[in-house]
Amino acid sequence: MILDTQSPLKTLTKAVTLTAALVPAGLAATQAVAADRLMLKTPTAFPTKLPAVGSPIVKLADILNTASGGAIRMKIYEPGKLIAPSEILGAVSAGKVNSGFAASANWQGKMPAAAFFTSVPFGPEASEFMAWMYYGNGRKLHQEMYDTSGYHVHAIPCGMIPPETSGWFAKPIDTVEDLKGLNMRFYGLGANVMDKMGVGTVQIPPAEIFSALEKGAIDAAEFSLPQVDQMLGFQKIVKYNYFPGWHQQTSMQELLINKDVWEKMNTQQQSLLETACKAVVADSLAEGEAKQFEVLANAKQNGVEIRYWSDDILAAYNKAWGEVVSEQSEKNAFFKKVWTDLNGFRKGYDLWEKYAFLPRDTSGADN
Numbered sequence: 628m629i630l631d632t633q634s635p636l637k638t639l640t641k642a643v644t645l646t647a648a649l650v651p652a653g654l655a656a657t658q659a660v661a662a663d664r665l666m667l668k669t670p671t672a673f674p675t676k677l678p679a680v681g682s683p684i685v686k687l688a689d690i691l692n693t694a695s696g697g698a699i700r701m702k703i704y705e706p707g708k709l710i711a712p713s714e715i716l717g718a719v720s721a722g723k724v725n726s727g728f729a730a731s732a733n734w735q736g737k738m739p740a741a742a743f744f745t746s747v748p749f750g751p752e753a754s755e756f757m758a759w760m761y762y763g764n765g766r767k768l769h770q771e772m773y774d775t776s777g778y779h780v781h782a783i784p785c786g787m788i789p790p791e792t793s794g795w796f797a798k799p800i801d802t803v804e805d806l807k808g809l810n811m812r813f814y815g816l817g818a819n820v821m822d823k824m825g826v827g828t829v830q831i832p833p834a835e836i837f838s839a840l841e842k843g844a845i846d847a848a849e850f851s852l853p854q855v856d857q858m859l860g861f862q863k864i865v866k867y868n869y870f871p872g873w874h875q876q877t878s879m880q881e882l883l884i885n886k887d888v889w890e891k892m893n894t895q896q897q898s899l900l901e902t903a904c905k906a907v908v909a910d911s912l913a914e915g916e917a918k919q920f921e922v923l924a925n926a927k928q929n930g931v932e933i934r935y936w937s938d939d940i941l942a943a944y945n946k947a948w949g950e951v952v953s954e955q956s957e958k959n960a961f962f963k964k965v966w967t968d969l970n971g972f973r974k975g976y977d978l979w980e981k982y983a984f985l986p987r988d989t990s991g992a993d994n
Contacts, residue, residue: 817874
């Protein structure tokens with residue numbers, strides 16, 4: 628055995644000397660982070676008071692500030708306060724603001740494939756959608772869409788919500804014929820489907836939907852989750868709420884960063900933004916899933932009738948969706964490219980889904 632013959636005093640002296648040597652290095656690292664401070668000025672397309680829809684950007688700001696020790700901060704601007712929601716993409720691309728929070732379907736009029744990166748009619752639920760985005764070609768195609776369309780942005784998935792309600796109606800919809808002639812607020816690729824069903828669709832910001840219903844400017848509306856729709860007061864005017872949300876089985880939000888700003892960030896900042904957004908994706912999905920059943924359970928108290936679309940009407944929606952895909956694919960090569968990739972991924976996933984998951988009604992639990 629070899630004995631340590633050093634005295635306690637010598638040992639303590641060495642420890643103090645080592646600590647003193649490390650402090651400047653640690654201080655230098657802290658100063659380096661401080662020197663790279665970043666303020667992200669971020670207009671959002673969604674009111675931050677709306678849970679799972681608007682709240683993700685607030686959570687992102689909190690995570691960034693805490694995890695970076697204040698080196699990365701975010702100033703959030705409510706819809707229209709700095710930039711109109713419809714102008715967020717252009718403003719971020721041009722450098723008028725260095726970031727923005729929205730959903731890519733907002734840009735569907737400029738890029739037909741954009742809505743694929745928000746939601747897909749009769750499309751994947753959240754877990755399958757995330758599998759395609761993160762481990763399929765989803766993120767690659769998402770960024771390619773902006774790059775090839777001339778937008779100078781870096782796009783990061785940064786929010787995910789569960790299935791939406793399919794819409795609020797003033798009267799029962801028992802047949803396909805009952806849809807014809809209605810004026811309805813609708814969003815994304817689902818609006819293309821509803822157009823084929825004889826519905827006149829319009830895009831109205833969330834803050835204006837209640838007023839449009841109240842004044843009779845529209846006959847029906849879809850917006851978001853039951854909890855969110857209730858906060859906006861739809862149940863006070865229209866009493867028939869339809870499910871399932873065939874048009875949006877899940878919906879993704881995105882953080883857009885000006886490309887010059889992104890490329891000037893150091894790798895730690897980029898990694899923190901990517902990781903924080905992944906955390907927000909998980910959190911927003913969990914928040915959305917946790918809050919909806921209470922709203923449905925109390926629907927009758929508000930005089931609301933919860934209805935499920937008939938097989939015939941769902942089949943008609945699906946048929947119309949097939950027509951939309953065919954027509955848009957002929958018109959736009961990138962739309963076809965994204966659809967082909969997503970559809971191929973889903974066909975592969977079908978095999979996993981077939982064997983991996985229990986049917987809902989065979990759990991053995993009490994109903």
